[in-house]
Amino acid sequence: MNLPHIDFSVITPELIVIATALVVMLAEFVGAHATPSPTRSHRIALIALLGLVLAALAAVAGLGRAATDIQGMLVADDLGRYLELVVLLAAALGLLLAWDYLPQFTKMHSEYYALYLLAVVGMMFMGKSTELITLFVSLEILSVALYVLTGFHRGQLAAGEAALKYFLLGAFSSAFFIYGAALLYGDTGSTHLVDIAARASGGFLTLAGLALLLVGFGFKLAVVPFHMWTPDVYQGAPTPVTAFMSVGTKAAAFVALFRVLQAAGVSYATWSLVLALLATLTMTWGNLAALRQSSLKRMLAYSSIAHAGYMLIGVTAGMQLGLSAVLFYLFAYAFMNIGAFAVVSLLERPGYHATQDATIDAARGLFARKPLLAVVMAIFLLSLAGVPPLAGFFGKLYLFNAAVQSGWIWLAIVGMINSVVSAYYYLRVTVLMFMTEADETSFLRSPLSNATGLAIAVAMVGTLLLGIFAGPWLQQLGQAALAFAGS
Amino acid sequence: MTLILFAFLALIALAGGLGVVLSRNPVHSALSLLLNFASIAVIYFLLHAQFLGVVQVIVYAGAIVVLFLFVVMLIGGNIGPYRHGSRTVTSVIAVGLAAAFLALVVWSVVQVLPMSATPVGAPDAGSVQAVGMALYTDYLVPFELASLLLLVGMLGGVVLARRYQPFAEDETQ
CATH class of the missing domain: 1.20.5 (Single alpha-helices involved in coiled-coils or other helix-helix interfaces)
Incomplete structure (x- = not known):
């Protein structure tokens, strides 16, 4: 009997986060009869944050090293390590948002942070999977954890509705994914991506399998026409969860999609046209629907659909150019989107039974009340719209550039037109903040939370720095992309 | 011996299947389904597919039938016979679909005839x-x-x- 050789260094960051999740879960039992209180919640959050930072350090320490793997199922390459960094960054920022937000509506702090960390683990594993069963199980770990986190605010009907919707449609999309995996297995006799790449027939089974996998990915990425759940779920979920999952899930699913497409066994010409059409639909629909939203969270949800469309342009552009552009965009998106959600979370009325959803009117006259906050929010929104010299501008520039260089000129033009359309709804909020008087509809949580302030500051610095040092950073990511495309 | 066992089990499975369709009480339907699943599990064992047999018992006979029973109990097991305004229409559709499915199965079996005696895989x-x-x-x-x-x-x-x-x-x- 041959026991398999397991190289645990492949999954060091994941192991750290798993251990932290277990510690956080058991922290509930330390100190008998300890009543849940904000201080206690902060202590648990601090442990979780430390775990995330340690895991990020472990991922950074591995950067540049040669790729290693466990039985061809999980691989630690630079692509995987950058993905871990995006996910951990989003998780840390989302955790800071939850710091003071969570005690407002629940006592189940251990459970929240444990589920949160396990969702992080699922995302990290998903981006490192090179085998379909492993990929599917990781996808389920993150999905199930997010279903529960979505419904965490028990005092709100909208949260329950969102969780149920997410769960039912998510289970449905999982079926598509597993069916696609089964067809690919039937075609090649293996679930390893390497074998699929080598043996795929390229016939009906391959195409059908790949198409079904694409549906599964499309759901997780909130790609039109698989986006129906997104506005309700993003609106109903607690804002820290929304902020985290809008970035984390996308990052994990995009990297996994790249891995699957590289091994698709189908020519680039076949799938790139499908992706180009999906990207066009997604950008256009997301931006048009965002124009007429009055809820800030719903508007950002549609904007996140549109951003998934922009990133699909990068996927369409192919492995080398497209991958580095998508990675860059994911980092930029993590900073600017979570930053915007952080400000939105301050505009929501707290409390168990209160309707927490903030309308855009809540931002009225924010500049007069808190000038700094208004300026920062404006910068996040401008970056999302793609105004130079912010991170979002360079993200889009690289994506469109990759598209043009690989011959997708019309796609780049569609993307630019969409950016212009999107500027309308981002600027509408900005105008409300700067040019109107505060009235009874406007609101701001007070006292302002220090943790949220820290998250906003980090996101702000990131948005500015990524804009300034865009070139060198893209080169860094380009090396990871090159190593992946060549492998 | 195997043939006798198979015939016996197949008859039980058929009886279970008929029970699912014909009984008026949903709880009886679910229990007939259990009978059907269990006899099919034994057929798997006869075919030396032990894993499949065990999974059949645990997942189908265990989890899924219990799930059915849960739902039936939750919405009230004793809802009695349905009001059937369009009973004939439903029957025609159901029989038609069943016949189509049967034809599909027969067709796919005929495709692989004559069956080879060599087992697939190890x-x-x-x-x-x-x-x-x-x-x-x-x-x-x-x-x-x-x-x-x-x-x-x-x-x-x-x-x-x-x-x-x-x-x-x-x-x-």
């Missing part, structure tokens, strides 16, 4: 030992990840099922 591919070996060596990673998935499921169940206690200061608001 003779013990479906044995508990072979599956266990594969699970703990080749597929160790997804197996271990599944334990995380179960942990998430348990935590989620606790969170969703727990009686909610809002904060004291919230109740006064």
Whole structure:
């Protein structure tokens, strides 16, 4: 009997986060009869944050090293390590948002942070999977954890509705994914991506399998026409969860999609046209629907659909150019989107039974009340719209550039037109903040939370720095992309 | 011997299947389904597909029938016979679909006739030992990840099922 050789260094960051999740879960039992209180919640959050930072350090320490793997199922390459960094960054920022937000509506702090960390683990594993069963199980770990986190605010009907919707449609999309995996297995006799790449027939089974996998990915990425759940779920979920999952899930699913497409066994010409059409639909629909939203969270949800469309342009552009552009965009998106959600979370009325959803009117006259906050929010929104010299501008520039260089000129033009359309709804909020008087509809949580302030500051610095040092950073990511495309 | 056993089990499975369709009481239908699943599981064992047989018992006969029964009990098991305004229409559609499915099965069986006597894959591919070996060596990673998935499921169940206690200061608001 041959026991398999397991190289645990492949999954060091994941192991750290798993251990932290277990510690956080058991922290509930330390100190008998300890009543849940904000201080206690902060202590648990601090442990979780430390775990995330340690895991990020472990991922950074591995950067540049040669790729290693466990039985061809999980691989630690630079692509995987950058993905871990995006996910951990989003998780840390989302955790800071939850710091003071969570005690407002629940006592189940251990459970929240444990589920949160396990969702992080699922995302990290998903981006490192090179085998379909492993990929599917990781996808389920993150999905199930997010279903529960979505419904965490028990005092709100909208949260329950969102969780149920997410769960039912998510289970449905999982079926598509597993069916696609089964067809690919039937075609090649293996679930390893390497074998699929080598043996795929390229016939009906391959195409059908790949198409079904694409549906599964499309759901997780909130790609039109698989986006129906997104506005309700993003609106109903607690804002820290929304902020985290809008970035984390996308990052994990995009990297996994790249891995699957590289091994698709189908020519680039076949799938790139499908992706180009999906990207066009997604950008256009997301931006048009965002124009007429009055809820800030719903508007950002549609904007996140549109951003998934922009990133699909990068996927369409192919492995080398497209991958580095998508990675860059994911980092930029993590900073600017979570930053915007952080400000939105301050505009929501707290409390168990209160309707927490903030309308855009809540931002009225924010500049007069808190000038700094208004300026920062404006910068996040401008970056999302793609105004130079912010991170979002360079993200889009690289994506469109990759598209043009690989011959997708019309796609780049569609993307630019969409950016212009999107500027309308981002600027509408900005105008409300700067040019109107505060009235009874406007609101701001007070006292302002220090943790949220820290998250906003980090996101702000990131948005500015990524804009300034865009070139060198893209080169860094380009090396990871090159190593992946060549492998 | 095998043939006699097979015929016996097939008859029980058929009886179970008919019971599912014909009984008026949903609980009886679910229990007939259980009979059907169990006899098919034994047929799998006869075919040396041990793993398939065990899965059939645990997942189908165990989990899924219990799930059915839960739903039936929740919405009231004793709802009695349905009001059937368009009974004939439903019957025609159901019989038509069943006939189409039967035709599909017969057609696909005819396609592979005459059947070869050589088993597909290794003779013990479906044995508990072979599956266990594969699970703990080749597929160790997804197996271990599944334990995380179960942990998430348990935590989620606790969170969703727990009686909610809002904060004291919230109740006064």
